[in-house]
Amino acid sequence: MSALAEGQTGPQSATDAARERTFGPLYSRNALAVVARGLMAAKSSTWLILVSGFFEPVLYLISMGVGLGPIVGTVAGPGGQEISYAAYIAPALLAVSAMNGAVYDSTWNVFFKMNFAKLYQGMLYTSLGPLDVAIGEIFLALLRGLLYATGFTAVMGVMGLITTPWAILVVPASVLIAFGFASFGMGITSFMKTFQQMDWINFFMLPMFLFSATFYPITVYPQYIQWLIQAMPLWHGVELLRQISIGSFSPATAVHIAYYLVMIALGIMLTTGRLRKLFLK
């Protein structure tokens, strides 16, 4: 209870302490409590949602890769070498699953907790600041992303789609992708007031899933469509995981990673600014 001690030695020292903390009243360095709460809640909630999020990309992989794959034959991978269609779409589906998991956690889950369960109001009446809540919730989203990615990578291994030790790096790369979407998703959700508005998120996500060079190379599009796709976050995730999965790296790899690092930084700035506005008005 250092806060207590500060209060007793007089307001001056506490003021200094608050100045030293970068985010002052926004952050009390206790995001761990939010994480602990999430894990405890997950323990008693239904596992169905968690499991369904894992199976979705697996079902796509089986249907497209195993079903459609023999008709398609082999496709040119990132380095130009021929790989099976299943090996081509598997990393893309992993990127989609990282995106979906992170977006679900940071949008629908956050929307519900913010507007209906009034969970955040309760948290913010304690020593927690908005930034503790944001960091804790984003961390939980990443934890879920990590679970999905690990499971999916194992499925890829079982299906014989992993041919290089580099492929293990798709797991941390998926977490990076999830981080980008989660940090942005929470900030965007804070603008939403109704369920109708929440549907816009799906309206944006579904085309991104279908058209981000997920199932076929981006070169099928005319140049200006390619630029549009390349501006979207999912394409960078798909390409990043596709390169890693066969161990074929290029300067573009660094660009994809940098895209996500910038996305994470902007997303956290947006989310923190919004939380400050919403809860410390």
Added chain:
Amino acid sequence: MNPPAVITAENLTKTYGELTAVDGISFEVSAGESFGLLGPNGAGKSTTMKMIGGVSQRTSGKLSIMGLDPETHGPEVRAHLGVVPQQDNLDEELKVRENLIVYGRYFGLPLSYLRPKADELLEFAQLSDKAKSRVDALSGGMKRRLTIARSLINEPKILLLDEPTTGLDPQARHILWDRLFRLKEQGVTLILTTHYMDEAEQLCDRLIVVDKGRIMAEGSPASLIREYCTREVLELRFGSERNTTIGVELEGVGERVETLPDRVLIYADDGESALEQVSARRLRPLTSLVRRSSLEDVFLRLTGRSLVD
């Protein structure tokens, strides 16, 4: 000498765009005191509570909680506070006891402290046998008691209660009052908002009457009644048609006559003799009732309106 003030508000003001929710109020609360904010819905009570908790930024004025400004020291100030919001916001995804433990962790308290403390508080809230229940299985009164138990997890010096018994049945309210009274005896400073007069009379040492963001009066319940009211009130009902016109005929009875749509109130130190005077004038009310004055009458006197519309 008075104990030192734990809360000091000076010219506290909060505006939302055009609307002024709190309009320059000043008050002090001493350690161990039970202090009430009394007023109708929309008077600015909850906004004041939010500013004390540091979850709403004031527009102007000064505010100090245990010597700290909640705006710049939100986490430190809230470490001293227990908060019971107007609507229960218990964590429905967690069990009853888990609610207490998790909430304690939000304050950064260790589990070795929280485990025995949670059991002690469940005992206090008379919920020990519900420790492993789901929150949505609890009754309204039980949820309220759990919310209060939760607010005590950090052993707060100040407990903020925003309309603690609104929506509860009379029995549940009395249980709750009893629990709050025990806390007061333990030296916890209580700050409560209410629009129930009986609640304010039961629990508050001192209160401010707030209307439209301003303080209308301040004092102990008894002193407010003494200052703004007579000892007793005679309530007469003449039926809705006659109530409004009978006022003239009652003039001179008691100290003051107040005409409401559904009844007429006559303020007099001796209600029974006022009733005799009414009978002497051959006015026959449908019903009559002599009662002691309450804060409700004080509020009516100060604002010309009743508290619960």
